[in-house]
Amino acid sequence: MNEFVVTPWEVKGEIDYQKLIKRFGTQLITDQLAGRLERHGVDHWMLRRRIFYSHRDLVWLLNRYDQKEPFVLYTGRGPSENTHLGHLMPWIFLRHLQDVFGTKVYFQLTDDEKYLFKPGLTMERARWFAHENALDFIALGFDPTKTVIFSDLDYAKSLYNIAVRVAKKVTYSTTKAVFGFAESTNVGRIFFTCMQSAPAFLPSEEEGKNVPCLIPCAIDQDAHWRITRDVAPLLGYYKPATIYCKLLPSLAGPGKMSASIPETSIFTTDEPAAARKKLERGFTGGGVSIAEQKRLGGKPEVCSIYRYYQFLFEPDDKKLNKIYEECRSGEMMCGECKKRLGARLEKFLTEHQRQRARARERLDDFLVMD
Amino acid sequence: MNEFVVTPWEVKGEIDYQKLIKRFGTQLITDQLAGRLERHGVDHWMLRRRIFYSHRDLVWLLNRYDQKEPFVLYTGRGPSENTHLGHLMPWIFLRHLQDVFGTKVYFQLTDDEKYLFKPGLTMERARWFAHENALDFIALGFDPTKTVIFSDLDYAKSLYNIAVRVAKKVTYSTTKAVFGFAESTNVGRIFFTCMQSAPAFLPSEEEGKNVPCLIPCAIDQDAHWRITRDVAPLLGYYKPATIYCKLLPSLAGPGKMSASIPETSIFTTDEPAAARKKLERGFTGGGVSIAEQKRLGGKPEVCSIYRYYQFLFEPDDKKLNKIYEECRSGEMMCGECKKRLGARLEKFLTEHQRQRARARERLDDFLVMD
Secondary structure: OOOOEEEOOEEEOOOOHHHHHHHHOOEEOOHHHHHHHHHOOOOOHHHHOOOEEEEEOHHHHHHHHHOOOOOEEEEEEOOOOOOEHHHHHHHHHHHHHHHHHOOOEEEEEOHHHHHHHOOOOOHHHHHHHHHHHHHHHHHOOOOOOOEEEEEOOOOHHHHHHHHHHHHOOOEHHHHHHHHOOOOOOEHHHHHHHHHHHHHHHHHHHHHOOOOOEEEEEEHHHHHHHHHHHHHHHHHOOOOOEEEEEOOOEEOOEEEEOOOOOHHHOOEOOOOHHHHHHHHHOOOOOOOOOHHHHHHHOOOHHHOHHHHHHHHHHOOOHHHHHHHHHHHHOOOOOHHHHHHHHHHHHHHHHHHHHHHHHHHHHHHHHHEOOO | OOOOEEEOOEEEOOOOHHHHHHHHOOEEOOHHHHHHHHHOOOOOHHHHOOOEEEEEOHHHHHHHHHOOOOOEEEEEEOOOOOOEHHHHHHHHHHHHHHHHHOOOEEEEEOHHHHHHHOOOOOHHHHHHHHHHHHHHHHHOOOOOOOEEEEEOOOOHHHHHHHHHHHHOOOEHHHHHHHHOOOOOOEHHHHHHHHHHHHHHHHHHHHHOOOOOEEEEEEHHHHHHHHHHHHHHHHHOOOOOEEEEEOOOEEOOEEEEOOOOOHHHOOEOOOOHHHHHHHHHOOOOOOOOOHHHHHHHOOOHHHOHHHHHHHHHHOOOHHHHHHHHHHHHOOOOOHHHHHHHHHHHHHHHHHHHHHHHHHHHHHHHHHEOOO
């Protein structure tokens, strides 16, 4: 197997998610823990299928919750491109958590990060994408009375005042070890992890007492949270808990969906019929010929189309299993399978874009600024 | 001669100001340049006596000014202690420049810096000192319609939005070379120079066009401005010009007045009679006995009391020269000389404290916040 890379800014190779747990030192979501979440009312395919598969301190968080100490949810987005389906995935799960636990949600748009990490990106464009990406988040149906959205550049005073506290406890040496920074790294990048830490502590600052925080996000963000969690007790805060999902694969097969390769990613702003076309060009586990596939069956375990059903478009486990079996047995050909998924995708995007247009008028109900 | 150290956070040994010019690569204020400033109306002992003795791009700035392109003035203060006379010195000159050129003044209180660089200092205390130090600045008589004061923590949004631009152009390697940062340096310190750069570009952002900026300050701040000036053209801004003063020596003799050694520094908040007592214990250039001093004369060139006359308390060059001669000739003894200076100091502090109390009610006329 090829060596794989997973950092907040680079994902390369075929990810071994079990190895990643060891590499990062996170915990597996056990059947027992998943059961506990389900008893609380979490009823979501992303948990059942262990797309959300790892965590830090989730048991601690639930213990606190059971002792009547409510938590907040925090996640974010680095706005350098339009939103694609891979970004949407954890937000859909987050939305479900908000419904189940009735929690407040903090959504951070790290326009500063994207400006600092993308050589050619202007600040104006990063800020513009921040607002565009926020529309996709709002379109998922978050409750405006319980959801706060901010961009780092627009909310810099509130964030910097916490980030400076974090920064006093983080050495260059730590960021070098965690992120692989070098002498030539710009100093904004080196500081940035403190800005990403800040919202985990913001609710505690706002309420004047420690508030537990759960961060649902893709596992590539763990590097930041390792630092945040190390610093938290030094500042008298709780360590934020995290719950991590796998990355939605690219339509080209292994590797995460990447906004920088638009042909193999489906954006929420793609014209639905065009998105369907991208899907139809997707990598599958089909045979070299129809005859062979009918005889030997397909390989759903390597198929990007199957992944889309599994990660996003088929919430019903029985139906998903049926798709799997029909493929394995050679009963269903790739063309037919793509056609079915394509129809769902078109429907999904059409509805999402309708909600997204509505969200544009509601942006001010969610955005906070200094 | 002992090796000396001059950085924004450490001044050690007896400073050779001519060597410092070579070390930093700044320019000497020549007689010609001083004459040009005087023709513009600058009439100040700190220029005549070359207490302000070095600069960067001051000729360029005056050329712009002569072409009807007005400049702004920018300086600051790191608020970790009460203000002492050494801090006041460049502000007094700044005040004169504002009067002469009618320029707008930006005054930055770097409470974030002090929090990040002083291990035991809390953010609350740094912010408190920021406001206390602002009173001393206002007490000098700045025009509230032309003077803007802000603390980094309170004005973080405006500053961070510029600082991030600067940060994208500054590598860790640069800060390491300029400031001597190491692996164990906290990342807030590494980022900080970008926050100090920001106000130099703030007027350009506010006016939507490049505005020349002159920074009068003590020469220990040059390290920051080297970075600021290198980055400026990369962001399309003018390089800020600087004009540098020497550091007010400690009452203990060589070495700058340091707020961390309160016995040898005079704070603006010292009770005037107590301040006078500190002065009377100051290091002088007197002889070992009155008899010897009458015979051989004193050494004003090493005397901290004489420095106070020269830097702050005797604006009249003829009178200063008389003090010098009376000392050299053995005509005036240290006791008498200290008594005269003590009386001036008491008078100065009494009046300053009166203005400072008034300033407390006027703070809001000057402070800007996000």
